[in-house]
Amino acid sequence: MSTSATQVIDCSALYQRAEADRIAPSMYYDPALFEAELQKIFYKTWVCIAHESELPNPGDFVTAMIGRQPVIVARDKDRIVHVMENRCRHRGATVCEEHRGNAKGFVCPYHSWSYGLDGSLRALPYGDGYEGIVEKSDLPLVNLKTSSYQGLIFASFNHDVEPLEDFLGGAKPWIDLFMKQGAGFPIKTTGAHKFRFKGNWKIQVENTTDLYHFPVVHKSWLKSIDEETHKIVTSFMDNDKAFVRGLGNGHSIAVLMPELIDLDQDNGDPLPTRFNALIEELLKTYSPEQTRRIVRSLFGVGFNVNLFPNLALSMAFIRVLRPVSVEETEVSQISIGMDGGPEAANRERMRIHEHFQGPFGFGSPDDTEAWERVQRGSHAGPDIPILVNRGMNRERTSDNGEKTAHSTDETGMRELYAMWRKMMEQE
Template sequence: MSAPENGLIAKTRSVEELIQSDRVDVSLYYDPELYEVELEKIFYRTWVWVGHESEIRNAGDFRTTSIARRPVIVVRDKKGGINVLENRCRHRGATVCEKHKGNATGFTCPYHSWSYALDGKLRALPYPDGYEDILDKSELPLNSLKVGTYAGMIFASFNPDVEPLEDFLGGAKHWMDLFMKQGAGYPIKVQGEHKFKFGGNWKIQLENTTDGYHFPIVHKSFMSSVDEETEEMLSFMHDEKAVTHALGNGHSVMVMVPEHVDLDHDDGTEQLQERFAHVTEELSKTMEPAQVRRIVRSLHGAGFNLNLFPNVAMSMSFFRVLNPLSVTETEIRHVALGMDGGPEIANRERMRVHEHFQGPFGFGTTDDAEAWERVQRGSYGGPQLPILVNRGLNREVVAENGDKVSHATDEGGMREAYAMWKRMMSQ
């Protein structure tokens, strides 16, 4: 569908009416016309995260994913370049790859066998005698998206005129660099992932990542399952150093463990957790004490959640990726991270930490998903009941670098995301 003009959205409501400084209209969760405009003006116009470089190390390595409805292939070509190709044959539109990941020399449509190279060029088609003088193969490559990378993160955009990726990331780049320090000197790699769906609008999950207010309530069962040291580490409700930064362009970061924001900084006073004693003992056989501390202190990941608008969170020790399937259904990928080339015992422990909270049978995934679905069900209560995002407005300050800063339990991250939503939907 074509987008309404002059900032007018569904049923002639303006963006100004839908998004205010302290609240948003509840129709953002369920209006199908509004959802269609979101796809066109946000997901198909800006930078969207599609993968991590560790997933496509070698020539021919690929993974498939989707940007909203549009399926894409993320692939490394023979020259080492990264391509993001629309997974749609130029002949009759069939997908040319259905595997989740693998290695290939090219992609061939199963319908009429049109064959494409790793850079998307049309290589061959069967029975070409019906195409003399009416088809030029060079004019029919797979649609290629604009690609950008930063800190190993791969982003793509359908918009050829999209702003430079580094400009879009802006103040988030500093936090992305800090996040990658959890590799303890090793590059970060993807260890595995799982996917699930929840019955709710994508923005409900977008709000969640830098919402510290819900953590001790929704994740009470998780907190009761961990050791005393982990519980103390994650008890940030009354820590004045636990803050949220609105970073611009819809991005935000919530600091939960201030002493782990920069994992390169270690004053030596932090006692290593007893639960990781077996890791410390094993690593100490072959590593210097400083490197052992560096790795063990990193097993929980970074001390913050970073939200990158519109679809990926770099959340302590994992990536959380959202993809809207419909106005009321969203797919979530939880991607576990490890140290590329790091000690196996530490990577196994990182996986156990991931499974405990965000794994398929972990505490965090199930509790969050139930809360999200309850928000969706409650949203049908009526337009006179807006969604409030006003917590912390009375104590929000502007830092020297321009970040809006408030406590980790405040809703500054949500306000930042909706400010970007409002800006993009008004264009």
């Protein structure tokens, strides 16, 4: 950790920056604080790095970044997934620059040190110069602690980190429900739209379970959809069964459409008429029951799950963020489909995804504009706090400590910053 970061992080400063109902604007633009966040959060806890469907075969790999550190995610011949630092143990060059592919191993382009899919050092040229100096078993690619849940691959530089399932805690049942949208087929990723915005990473994390902004920011998207869909997706404003809830460890859930929480429970509502042509096509191959299940899953589930610090499971897509700098964040909007399911339905899912999340969509560009305005505005009035107090007057705490409020309240943000404080205080 840099000296400047160490100077910033003391308990008194923490409580001034992130209180229960407000945060200081400098949370978004203090570079020393950002450096400390990388060390105390992104390099200490579990970070989502990939999905198992991206690595179906032995030898498959993808490259990614955790904060500033490049990593390789690879499946070895025994089908075990490894996450490794993308850095040769000799002179530090990256050993892989391809985004994805299939390989028998990785060779450093600088001096040809070669590594296996598990990171083991296999060979180095002109080995006589290392006799009695280097043992290959001592110099593998550095492996991160790796675990997965429901196909989501997580990694941590901290080998003493708590078990993944303990970290996910109250979010696990919601992840289970999210994965039901495969309609009986496994979930697979089908592509990603990756972009950067000029804003701090926490602004984006705040957004996932912030339903208060939805009818305001997404007016253009709401104008672009049919009346039937419009009614479905905005019903949460007046639905007393919709809610937002803190799930512990910085995680939260926002339920927009309670009737779509569990896709295995069919309430018998008519299917949207916009899918009539697709229904006719599916009925040629699938039973009426399976066809109905597939079509009901097209919009995904009726909720957004926010997983601290970098993952969102948002209705029908996955969003992964990466902090690039204190005022820049990279976002991957990942579309999902049914692995082995009907291509016609997967195409429809992709069109729905593109309509909102795609580069020419009606949703993500408006979100991005709002995030960047927050970043720019935070530099004005540095002593005026950012408020996250909506709904504190009607928040209910259950026996397990989870706090629940109206669907438009800022309970999820308060859960985020409670975990932020906890991690930033750790020595």
